Amino acid sequence: MKRTKNIVIVSHCILNVNSKVEGTCEFGNVSQRLIKYLMDNNYGIIQLPCPELTIYGLKRWGHVREQFDNPYYRKHCRSIFEPILDQIEDYIKNGYKIEALIAVKGSPSCGYNLTCSSSIWGGEFIDKENTDKKIEDLRLINNLGVFMEEIEQTLIEKNMKINIIDMDEESEAVTMEAITELLKGKGN
Ligand code: SF4
Secondary structure (H helix, E strand, O other): OOOOOEEEEEOHHHHOHHHOOOOOOOOOOHHHHHHHHHHHOOOEEEEOOOOOHHHHOOOOOOOOHHHHOOHHHHHHHHHHHHHHHHHHHHHHHOOOEEEEEEEEOEOOOOOOOOEEEOOOOOOOOOOHHHHHHHHHHOEEEOOOOHHHHHHHHHHHHOOOOOOEEEEOOOOHHHHHHHHHHHHOOOOO
16 A cells, blocks of 8 residues: 555444444445445545444444434544544644545434434333334434534534545445545545
């Protein structure tokens, strides 16, 4: 691998699918193809920490954006992003380029264009009827996950612009088209 001074930041689970909520779908070939593309084109890769794993651990349930939309989780997101922000500042100051940040479509934390939502998800699973009602209310909406929102806000406060793009775990073609278009002509 050559030192090109080109860097891409990726959500934690793109390099380590083990951090995802147990039982949810895996990335198949999408993340492998994406990482191979980045390595073949000599991008350095910075891995973000997983905001959910580092507060709720591996046994967590799947959550929705509304549950994470609180000051405690937002503070957690900011604090785990801080060491990465230091790296970004130092790299940029020394002439390196952060070409993209790759988010995870649909995640309540790391989604960029789509995030998982429900106003009634949470509380106790009292009975089947109550639980079914909650499951039926789950949907994907056009909004950011809370971690991505805090990252974007932090970058704005620092006057930094990094292109953020979702990896679509259900479509290798959509993911690769979006990432190659974004990085076109930038690699080495
Ligand atoms: S919180 Fe983010 S990094 Fe962690 S598993 Fe979910 S999408 Fe991946």
